[in-house]
Amino acid sequence: MDADPPAPATSDEPTAGRLRLTDPGRMRAMAHPLRMLIMGSLRIDGPATAAILARRLDTDSGQTSHHLRTLARHGFVIDAPELGKGLRGRERWWKAASTTTVFSDDGDDPRSLQAAAVGALDRAALQTWDSLAAAYREQVARGEWSAPWRRAAGAGDSIVRLTPGRLSALRGEIGEVIARHEEAGRAEDDDAATVVIALLAYPRRVAE
Template identity: 55%
Template sequence: MVDSGKLHLTDVEMLRAMAHPLRLRILGSLRIDGPATSASLARKLATDSGQTSHHLRLLARYGFIEEATELGKGAHGRERWWKASHVSTHFPENADELGPGGEEAVAAMDRAARRVWDEAIEAYRAQLARREWSSAWRQAAGSGDGVIRTTPQRLEQLRAEVWRLINEYDMGEASGEDAEKVIVVVQAYPYRAAQ
């Protein structure tokens, strides 16, 4: 289901197709950096063009991406440009909504997403070590955690409020001289101590 540029996954097969770190990286790159060819994506993501083409075809089959025909076929008439079909993808945390196989598909998607997020953090840390970010960005970026006691309803409200704030602080295409793209990861799960 698509609403306002957001794709809501309600099908186990679509979720399984998405639950691969390289496919998530490809889709993320097309969303963040814009249209690209398999060759340019392979260079950017440090993989080979054949593997990238395979994953692009699979992403296209499930409607995550589409050909960017408006960009033409390149100087040699052979290039295929790809773009993201949606701004974001959401999937239910409650695997029961997906039916049989939903629990495994959600777990696989979760693992793949965490791996991609970890890679993004490691890339940022490597850029910090090379002094590629200003002291203002080094001071502003970071992560942390906190523990609260709440109900499922209030946690849902908290997550909605966090997303409202994220959207409020998004400058979109308007940007100042110091504006950069920022990855914001929100995670909120109930916790019980192991017995």
């Protein structure tokens, strides 16, 4: 007799490394620019201690340690004991519990706790992206990026008329293009670098 199939994962359980947030409490726990930067660094740059993260993110280890504890309490980061305890035997290594996080307001009530939590996440994400863009500009000013990179990098915007369905389709198509280039980027030469692509797509309404 075949074994019973495994129970399907709940919305807030990572599936194939992808964590879809629906719980307002966990959303608010993630809604902090430094916590988002910590998660990004652990996912992209690899496991780290609070001290290593402080150096990566140009902050102090007290801050990173505090936010790591919060992230751990909500299951976003986990211990990496296989990496040891550091030179002094007291350092705790951490790694991300998932490879990516997605969230959206799927409810019908714009005044719900979930909608408010999504708003907090959006605001924190905007601050995070702004800090990453500012860091790039500071690096450019110090001469750390070549002319080809300066020509390739940048920002832009477009204003188009769409229905909700077309906007969803557009975002999906953009995601597919990014995924294709991400796959190709794994085989690129030493000139390749990690690139942050932030997609913002919101309807606008003019007060009459």
